[in-house]
Amino acid sequence: MADSSWLTKFPQMDRTDLLAIRKSLDAAYREFSRSYGDLIESFFDPLLSFLIWFEKLLLQSPWWAVILAVTVLVYLASRSWKLSLSVVLAFLAIGYFGMWENTMRTMSIITVCTLLSIFLGIPIGIMMARSNRVQAIVTPILDIMQTMPAFVYLIPVVMLLGIGKIPGVIAVVIYAIPPVIRLTNLGIRLVDREVLEAATAYGASPMQRLFGVQLPLASPTIMAGINQTIMMALAMVVIASMIGVKGLGQPVLKSITNQYFTLGLFNGLAIVALAIIFDRVSQAYAKRAQKHMQGTKDA
Amino acid sequence: MPDTRIQEQTAHPQQQAIDKRKQAEQPDQQPFIQIEALYKVFGNTPSTVMPLVKEGKSKDDILAETGHTVGLKAINLNIQKGEIFVIMGLSGSGKSTLIRHFNRLIDPTEGRIIVEGTDVMQLSAKELEQFRRHKMSMVFQRFGLMPHRTVIENVSYGLAVQGVAKQTRLEKAQQWLETVGLSGYEEQFPSQLSGGQQQRVGLARALCTDAEILLMDEAFSALDPLIRSEMQDQLIELQEKLHKTIIFITHDLDEALRLGDRIAILKDGELIQQGAPVDILLKPADSYVEAFVRDVNRARALTVETVMKPALCRISAETIDEALIQMKKVPGNYGFYVNEEGYQGVISQRSLEAAALKDGGHRLDTEILEEIPSISPEALLESVIPETLDTDCPLPVVDENGGLQGELSRASLAEVLGDGTDHRAA
Numbered sequence: 001m002a003d004s005s006w007l008t009k010f011p012q013m014d015r016t017d018l019l020a021i022r023k024s025l026d027a028a029y030r031e032f033s034r035s036y037g038d039l040i041e042s043f044f045d046p047l048l049s050f051l052i053w054f055e056k057l058l059l060q061s062p063w064w065a066v067i068l069a070v071t072v073l074v075y076l077a078s079r080s081w082k083l084s085l086s087v088v089l090a091f092l093a094i095g096y097f098g099m100w101e102n103t104m105r106t107m108s109i110i111t112v113c114t115l116l117s118i119f120l121g122i123p124i125g126i127m128m129a130r131s132n133r134v135q136a137i138v139t140p141i142l143d144i145m146q147t148m149p150a151f152v153y154l155i156p157v158v159m160l161l162g163i164g165k166i167p168g169v170i171a172v173v174i175y176a177i178p179p180v181i182r183l184t185n186l187g188i189r190l191v192d193r194e195v196l197e198a199a200t201a202y203g204a205s206p207m208q209r210l211f212g213v214q215l216p217l218a219s220p221t222i223m224a225g226i227n228q229t230i231m232m233a234l235a236m237v238v239i240a241s242m243i244g245v246k247g248l249g250q251p252v253l254k255s256i257t258n259q260y261f262t263l264g265l266f267n268g269l270a271i272v273a274l275a276i277i278f279d280r281v282s283q284a285y286a287k288r289a290q291k292h293m294q295g296t297k298d299a
Numbered sequence: 300m301p302d303t304r305i306q307e308q309t310a311h312p313q314q315q316a317i318d319k320r321k322q323a324e325q326p327d328q329q330p331f332i333q334i335e336a337l338y339k340v341f342g343n344t345p346s347t348v349m350p351l352v353k354e355g356k357s358k359d360d361i362l363a364e365t366g367h368t369v370g371l372k373a374i375n376l377n378i379q380k381g382e383i384f385v386i387m388g389l390s391g392s393g394k395s396t397l398i399r400h401f402n403r404l405i406d407p408t409e410g411r412i413i414v415e416g417t418d419v420m421q422l423s424a425k426e427l428e429q430f431r432r433h434k435m436s437m438v439f440q441r442f443g444l445m446p447h448r449t450v451i452e453n454v455s456y457g458l459a460v461q462g463v464a465k466q467t468r469l470e471k472a473q474q475w476l477e478t479v480g481l482s483g484y485e486e487q488f489p490s491q492l493s494g495g496q497q498q499r500v501g502l503a504r505a506l507c508t509d510a511e512i513l514l515m516d517e518a519f520s521a522l523d524p525l526i527r528s529e530m531q532d533q534l535i536e537l538q539e540k541l542h543k544t545i546i547f548i549t550h551d552l553d554e555a556l557r558l559g560d561r562i563a564i565l566k567d568g569e570l571i572q573q574g575a576p577v578d579i580l581l582k583p584a585d586s587y588v589e590a591f592v593r594d595v596n597r598a599r600a601l602t603v604e605t606v607m608k609p610a611l612c613r614i615s616a617e618t619i620d621e622a623l624i625q626m627k628k629v630p631g632n633y634g635f636y637v638n639e640e641g642y643q644g645v646i647s648q649r650s651l652e653a654a655a656l657k658d659g660g661h662r663l664d665t666e667i668l669e670e671i672p673s674i675s676p677e678a679l680l681e682s683v684i685p686e687t688l689d690t691d692c693p694l695p696v697v698d699e700n701g702g703l704q705g706e707l708s709r710a711s712l713a714e715v716l717g718d719g720t721d722h723r724a725a
Contacts, residue, residue, distance in 0.1 A: 192443075194441050195445055198439055198456075199445075201435070201437040201514070202504075203428045203460050212445075216445075217446070217447060
């Protein structure tokens with residue numbers, strides 16, 4: 001190795017060594033998934049049965065009952081007739097163009113993924129807000145989750161759990177959970193120091209501070225995070241369909257491989273309609289819940 | 300060294316006399332709140348910097364050498380039950396840091412905080428919560444109200460934290476809202492109220508827990524001057540009824556003089572002077588305090604008591620001739636007539652001489668007295684300026700029981716209200 005070729009060519013690792021690393025890592029992971037795959041799968045069983053139950057509920061209820069239920073929820077959250085009427089029209093159009101079942105499947109998985117993201121994300125966000133050390137550890141992990149191509153983390157998930165709903169949910173949650181974590185952390189850290197001090201000075205316990213002051217005051221920011229999470233979950237629908245998640249993603253995938261432009265467009269529009277409904281409803285709810293908190297910036 | 304400065308100050312004979320009087324007023328020798336050798340250093344490893352601080356290195360040197368900021372240095376305070384103790388200093392002097400030590404919103408690097416015999420530093424987290432719930436409440440500069448709760452929920456917050464039933468706490472909150480003059484605003488949100496109203500909510504919230512100690516961190520500083528003086532009046536009025544122990548932080552000397560029973564002055568985290576408002580005003584410990592004191596409106600800050608002179612001519616004679624003899628012993632052509640029942644009035648030499656010509660052996664009676672207003676020792680100088688200027692002779696200072704306390708002449712008024720620096724010698 002006395003020549004100076006390293007100046008022009010990057011001094012690369014030996015190919016056989018690289019191959020050995022890949023082989024041993026792959027083998028180790030395969031070994032791990034073989035021995036623990038069933039165990040981990042059974043851990044997710046309750047989630048799976050909930051997913052199936054919820055999808056069945058949406059699919060087997062009569063279409064008008066579902067529209068009615070959704071519209072009532074939308075009205076309760078937003079108190080807006082306009083929005084509720086738009087929701088009814090959007091669903092009627094979706095059903096008329098033959099996308100009802102897929103839309104219900106997508107809605108069920110998005111709802112479950114969003115709830116899961118909220119239940120996992122908010123506590124993680126709270127822990128980040130409490131400790132700078134936790135924040136320093138979690139932030140780069142979130143960065144990786146958001147930038148790592150989804151296909152890359154689909155591989156180990158599929159190796160471990162096969163294809164189906166659960167891997168789909170995991171993939172969607174990994175992609176969609178960062179905003180709710182980040183914004184919960186940010187919202188709590190932005191709570192007015194003096195208000196928090198006041199709570200402490202009156203002897204509030206850490207729990208009383210969290211639920212009485214920090215979370216309510218952080219709620220506008222947290223709601224923005226939840227909104228982002230919903231949007232990102234919807235964006236993952238097509239990728240999730242590659243590992244067997246049924247719903248609006250599958251026809252889109254089919255139309256990519258077969259160049260069915262219209263089929264893709266219709267299903268794409270249905271996803272957009274769902275996204276707009278989720279977005280407007282969650283924003284209207286957030287705005288209504290925080291009406292009195294506007295204009296508190298004055299000294 | 301702050302300690303030696305304070306000792307020098309207390310060594311002053313007049314100061315000692317005042318201290319004795321203070322102690323006589325406070326039969327309870329054990330102070331209610333005691334702060335001993337309190338140090339606070341901000342930074343990554345404060346304990347390593349403590350030796351430097353104790354060596355007496357300056358704040359700037361320590362910051363340059365170690366990157367640590369000295370917040371408070373060798374603070375010793377004794378606060379008596381029922382007094383308004385004002386801690387005053389400019390921004391950056393550590394006063395807000397200091398007040399946060401009383402309820403341990405900030406933990407000291409070193410030192411002891413003793414409240415009614417309990418060492419607050421020894422309390423566990425749970426005990427500290429209980430202590431904060433029942434012993435102390437706090438009013439904040441920018442109010443610290445919860446924007447998502449209504450006014451009445453804010454006022455009852457302390458009780459809610461304690462776990463008091465909703466009905467009870469709302470009733471109590473209602474009473475305090477009425478006391479501060481905000482009934483009718485119960486269901487409003489803080490953002491719908493003006494600054495003054497918001498701080499009244501803050502005050503009601505602090506009073507609602509019935510805590511004995513009230514910490515007020517620049518409570519009125521964010522309010523405009525008119526509202527501020529209104530709030531000061533309200534606080535004084537409430538204090539007359541409630542007799543809380545109030546620790547009040549301010550950067551405004553006028554406010555400190557108006558509210559404080561005693562005042563402590565902080566500069567760069569060190570205590571420079573402690574004492575009654577008069578001592579601060581008339582005997583500033585160093586040039587820093589002096590600069591502070593220079594712009595104060597003395598007429599509004601000082602009472603008659605603090606500038607009056609002993610009455611030179613007390614006439615206690617039975618007859619006019621004897622009275623004339625008493626009057627001639629002292630300079631001046633007037634005298635204050637005092638009998639067993641106390642102060643009666645002013646007699647001028649001229650009218651006394653005129654009466655003596657008629658009948659020198661006649662009993663001294665009230666007909667001969669001049670019509671001159673007497674003033675109370677507690678009155679502010681401001682309020683007695685017109686009378687003092689209108690009258691040729693010094694005004695008698697008479698207490699509630701009719702006893703003659705002293706006299707206030709134009710000359711002594713002019714001396715105090717004139718350039719303050721001359722007065723230090725007096």
